[in-house]
Amino acid sequence: MRSRGWLSGFRKPETWFAYGFIFPWLFGFIALTAGPMVASFYFSLTNYSVEQIAGLEKTSYVGAKNYRQLLEDEKITLALENTFIYTVMMVPATIIVALTLAMILLRVGRAGDFFRTVFYLPQITPPVAVGILLLVLFNGQQGIVNRGLELIGIPGPFWTTDPEWIKPSLVIMSVWAVGGTMVIYLAALRGVPQQLYEAAAMDGAPAWRRFKDVTLPMISPSLFFTFIILTIAGLNTFTEVYTAYFGTGSAGAESPEAALMYAIYLFRQAFEFFNMGYASAMAWLLFVIVMTVTLVQIVVSRRFVFYQGSARE
Amino acid sequence: MTAGAPSNLGPTGTGTATARLPQILPRTARRRRVPLGNFKRAIFMAAVLLLSVLFIYPFLWLISASLKPKTDVFDNRLIPNEFAWNYDDLLDIAPVATWFMNSVWIGVVGALLTTLSSALVAFAFAYFRFPGRNLLFGLVLATMMLPGAVTMIPSYLIWNELGLVNTQYPLWVPNLFGSAFYIFLLRQFFMAIPRDLFEAARIDGDNYLTMFWRIAMPLAKPALIVTFVFEIQAKWFDLMTPLIYLRDAALFTLPLGLKTVLDQFGTGGGGQADWQIIMAGTVVTVVPMIIIFAFFQRAFLEGIATQGRKG
Numbered sequence: 277m278r279s280r281g282w283l284s285g286f287r288k289p290e291t292w293f294a295y296g297f298i299f300p301w302l303f304g305f306i307a308l309t310a311g312p313m314v315a316s317f318y319f320s321l322t323n324y325s326v327e328q329i330a331g332l333e334k335t336s337y338v339g340a341k342n343y344r345q346l347l348e349d350e351k352i353t354l355a356l357e358n359t360f361i362y363t364v365m366m367v368p369a370t371i372i373v374a375l376t377l378a379m380i381l382l383r384v385g386r387a388g389d390f391f392r393t394v395f396y397l398p399q400i401t402p403p404v405a406v407g408i409l410l411l412v413l414f415n416g417q418q419g420i421v422n423r424g425l426e427l428i429g430i431p432g433p434f435w436t437t438d439p440e441w442i443k444p445s446l447v448i449m450s451v452w453a454v455g456g457t458m459v460i461y462l463a464a465l466r467g468v469p470q471q472l473y474e475a476a477a478m479d480g481a482p483a484w485r486r487f488k489d490v491t492l493p494m495i496s497p498s499l500f501f502t503f504i505i506l507t508i509a510g511l512n513t514f515t516e517v518y519t520a521y522f523g524t525g526s527a528g529a530e531s532p533e534a535a536l537m538y539a540i541y542l543f544r545q546a547f548e549f550f551n552m553g554y555a556s557a558m559a560w561l562l563f564v565i566v567m568t569v570t571l572v573q574i575v576v577s578r579r580f581v582f583y584q585g586s587a588r589e
Numbered sequence: 590m591t592a593g594a595p596s597n598l599g600p601t602g603t604g605t606a607t608a609r610l611p612q613i614l615p616r617t618a619r620r621r622r623v624p625l626g627n628f629k630r631a632i633f634m635a636a637v638l639l640l641s642v643l644f645i646y647p648f649l650w651l652i653s654a655s656l657k658p659k660t661d662v663f664d665n666r667l668i669p670n671e672f673a674w675n676y677d678d679l680l681d682i683a684p685v686a687t688w689f690m691n692s693v694w695i696g697v698v699g700a701l702l703t704t705l706s707s708a709l710v711a712f713a714f715a716y717f718r719f720p721g722r723n724l725l726f727g728l729v730l731a732t733m734m735l736p737g738a739v740t741m742i743p744s745y746l747i748w749n750e751l752g753l754v755n756t757q758y759p760l761w762v763p764n765l766f767g768s769a770f771y772i773f774l775l776r777q778f779f780m781a782i783p784r785d786l787f788e789a790a791r792i793d794g795d796n797y798l799t800m801f802w803r804i805a806m807p808l809a810k811p812a813l814i815v816t817f818v819f820e821i822q823a824k825w826f827d828l829m830t831p832l833i834y835l836r837d838a839a840l841f842t843l844p845l846g847l848k849t850v851l852d853q854f855g856t857g858g859g860g861q862a863d864w865q866i867i868m869a870g871t872v873v874t875v876v877p878m879i880i881i882f883a884f885f886q887r888a889f890l891e892g893i894a895t896q897g898r899k900g
Contacts, residue, residue: 285720293797297713298725300706304766309732312743319742329749377640383633393886394641397648400878400889402826404844405871408851409647412654412864418663420650452644456893463894501896512736515828515844523852542738547833552742559738566736 320556329550342557352558354533355541356565358443362537363510365447370506371499374457378465379491381458392462399455406449407519411436414445436520439534446517446535457502464498465491493582500581504573511566514539538562651875655868662864675869682854682866685873687839688846692825693877695760695842700820703764703771704813710767711775712801716787726776733769737829745833755836760827764820771816774895778812779805815892818885825878843874 285291295302320342327333346352377395381388398406414421414435422432435445468491476486492499514537521535522544542562546555654662658673679685713719714726748759782805790800806813824842831845841849850870854863882889 283720288719290717291719294713294717294719294722297717297797297801298710300765301710301729301767301772302725304763305728305732307747308744308763308766309735309740312740312747313735315743315746316739329746380633380636380640384630384637387634387637391637391641392890395644396890397879397882398644400822400882402844402874402878404826404828404847405875408847408867408871409651411855412663412868413647413650415663418665420646420665423665452647459890459893460896508736512738515826519828519848519851523848539738543829543832546742547745552746556742559736559742563736563739567734570734 316556316559319553320560322553324553324556326550329552338553342554343561345554346557346561351536351541352538352561355536355538358534358536359511359513359538362443362446362513363507365443366450366510367503367506369447369451370454370457371502373451374454374502375461375499377454377458378461381462382465392459395458396455398453401453403515404519406453407516410445410449410516410520414448437532439532442521442532442534446520449516450513457506460498460502461495464495468494496581497583500573500577503577504570507569507573508566511562511569512539513537514543518543648875651868652872655865655872657865659863659865662868673865675865676873679850679866679869679873683846683850683870684838684841685843685846685870688841688843689873689877691757691841692843695757696821696824699761699764699824700817702761703768703820704816706765706767707771707816708775708806708809708813709801711772712779712805714772715776715779715782716805729769729772733773741833748834754834755840757835757840759834760824760830760842768820771820774892775809775812775816778809782808811888811891814885814888815895818881818888819892821881822878822889847871847874 321337321339322328322335323338323341324335328335381392381395384391401409413419416422416432416434416437419432419435421435425432433441435441472490472494473486476490481489517535517537518540522531522540538558539562542555542558545551545558649667650665653667653669655675656672657664657669657675658671661670664670710729714722714729744759745754748754753759786804786808787800790804795803826844827842828844828848831842832848835841835845838846838849847867847870851867854866856862
């Protein structure tokens with residue numbers, strides 16, 4: 277019965293118009309998403325690489341060999357470690373700084389609009405430029421960051437060459453571009469009904485209680501959303517780090533191991549060494565990791581996120 | 590296509606045409622907060638000023654360094670001791686003007702195409718009731734979650750098969766097919782348009798296409814502008830796609846060009862550490878976005894804020 281109703285929909289001209297309208301997406305989905313996904317999985321089970329692309333050798337099925345190799349490849353372990361460490365530092369740092377900025381901006385009156393623009397500027401700075409700025413600002417000998425630290429009596433580390441300090445400097449540069457997250461929190465904070473604060477104040481709740489029991493629950497959907505988006509961005513991080521530390525020329529040869537992010541290693545395997553089969557397996561591992569992390573976040577966050585009419589929209 | 594008109598982005602609202610619609614984009618008008626004491630306000634003001642210095646200083650440093658002779662780049666003065674016009678050197682050593690134009694045209698074409706195609710698809714999902722709609726829209730949402738890495742390699746092989754690697758087609762042709770996030774955003778907007786408007790247009794003799802073009806598109810202008818500027822930004826930022834597909838320097842976009850300048854003239858690749866030239870190139874890459882932002886500030890900020898309320 278239901279399927280007949282479904283099919284009979286195709287007798288209406290409206291249906292054909294609708295499919296005509298969504299055709300661009302449908303075509304793109306099949307040709308550029310679904311098809312490539314299937315192909316990617318197939319390639320991950322083959323030895324597809326330089327010789328096969330050039331047509332010198334036949335592509336052959338190698339089963340799970342690429343996936344086994346993932347486990348043995350020390351660089352994979354290294355790249356995953358780097359990526360996780362970076363993400364684990366970057367996400368909370370971004371959230372805390374963004375929330376702090378947003379809360380300060382709400383307390384400076386009309387000037388808030390102007391400073392919101394100021395704080396947003398790094399966000400519209402192209403990532404390649406951010407990578408270059410990282411190299412010059414955090415330069416160990418001459419960089420302005422270390423000059424500044426000198427002024428307050430702290431000897432700055434060699435940020436861009438000391439493996440211990442490469443990731444912290446990357447995190448600081450990411451946090452500099454905190455504007456987008458901040459704007460999301462600003463909108464959320466403005467949506468918190470003022471009466472709640474007034475009621476809390478009347479009950480004699482101190483400022484931190486008002487923050488913990490009113491602000492945080494009321495903006496938790498936004499916190500949750502940015503938590504997920506930032507984590508995905510962190511796990512996929514590429515451009516800034518690639519610009520600063522990896523290059524196609526001899527610069528690539530000296531790339532510090534501490535900066536080898538997963539997406540960079542994947543890119544090099546695919547487009548510098550042309551190990552397409554292996555790189556496809558790497559891509560699927562990344563997919564599984566991102567999905568798993570996101571699902572865990574959704575499940576864990578469910579109990580902390582508070583949806584309420586006005587907060588949700 | 591008037592998606593580029595900045596005149597509608599004045600501080601008074603998102604244009605009169607949308608005044609009747611339920612607001613999807615948040616209004617910037619704020620409610621009154623509990624008044625703060627003058628002392629507290631002064632402390633917050635001081636904090637904001639201090640923090641602004643941290644956020645702005647890198648830009649000032651960058652512009653200043655791009656105007657210094659080679660030996661002074663790291664002298665950390667804001668006003669250069671001695672001025673040097675490194676931009677001429679930059680133009681001598683690299684086809685920066687070509688890269689700039691490449692970035693501009695790929696950005697504009699890509700943004701126009703993606704706005705148009707996403708709007709068409711979004712309108713279908715918002716207006717028509719057709720079999721398979723929910724399933725297909727679910728797929729649209731699902732593709733938002735998919736990391737690009739999974740489709741990157743087969744896509745490259747397709748372009749390779751078509752003989753179009755080392756052309757600019759792979760950089761903008763995918764924009765013909767809409768983009769999940771924009772489809773989602775625009776669908777929200779189209780759904781807020783009262784259905785009566787469309788029914789009235791139908792009675793007036795509009796067909797679906799003219800209805801889309803005459804009724805839906807003008808009313809969705811604020812959201813179309815958001816889509817347009819977001820895609821401009823995405824194209825201006827993108828390093829990976831040009832890195833994968835472009836080989837000839839004449840085809841490069843600005844980010845890829847800047848990266849090759851860095852590799853050639855920085856310290857890493859055995860360069861001469863000509864940071865003054867690299868800084869000039871960085872300014873050329875950074876400043877256009879700031880100008881676009883100045884014109885479309887409202888669209889940028891509201892687009893971002895809307896994203897946050899999907900949760």
